[in-house]
Amino acid sequence: MKLLLDIGNTRIKWAYVDDDRLLHVGEIVHRGHDATRIAEFVERLPEKPGGVFAANVAGTGLGSAVSQAIDRRFGLPVRFAVTDRECGPVRNGYDDIAQLGVDRWAAIVGAYTHVGSAVCVVDAGTAVTVDLVRDGGQHLGGLIVPGLTVMRESLEQDTGDIGRFSKKSVEQPAVESFPGRNTASAVRQGTMAALVALIDSCVVALKTDTGTEAELVLTGGDASDLLAALIRPAVHKPLLVLEGLKKLSG
Secondary structure (H helix, E strand, O other): OEEEEEEOOOEEEEEEEEOOEEEEEEEEEOOOOOOHHHHHHHHHOOOOOOEEEEEEOOOHHHHHHHHHHHHHHHOOOEEEOOOOOEEOOEEOOOOOHHHOOHHHHHHHHHHHHHHOOOEEEEEEOOEEEEEEEOOOOEEEEEEEEEOHHHHHHHHHHHOHHHHHHHHHOOOOOOOOOOOOOOHHHHHHHHHHHHHHHHHHHHHHHHHHHHOOOOEEEEEOOOHHHHHHHOOOOOEEOOOHHHHHHHHHOO
């Protein structure tokens, strides 16, 4: 079995591949933890894989730490994915393909492989990325905006009254009334509404370009919250990057 690793800015997700199935799936939050966190997750892996294939967007330091831990445990090198010009029917739409993050490339490949037609791919993590792919596999490009947590923290840190009043806001019910009736609720609902509007505009733009309704595929840590807020139907694929890595690994 092959081991796949999705090394993101906040989490590391992993899965083994056997007969095209993802098995022994797991994840850890590494952000805010020291290097021992890496050794711990590698020690928890259930068995020695035949090979290790990873997507890393968290920097060379973390990539090296993962590589060293894998080598100590299994005596295997980690092969790191790179963004390519094409994979099967999917063709990279960036002018400089190296500027498209390998996690986005894997998510695009995974989403198109799942849908098989026009698709809007949303990865809602520390940053939110939106990528548009035509029917036939041509990637048109994408958008990058701050994620929900980054937007909210920026407002609280850089806008004095918002940060001060947000701390005084009362606890909200599970379903909040719209619009927000205190500062914290207004920030939560405003940032969510901004992302929902962005995603909706991207789906509309893709339909205008292609004449067909694209399927909306969501992944990332905030995907569940976005899914609940979206009006249009969407598919939640928590392991989308790993699904794409499965394809990229050959």
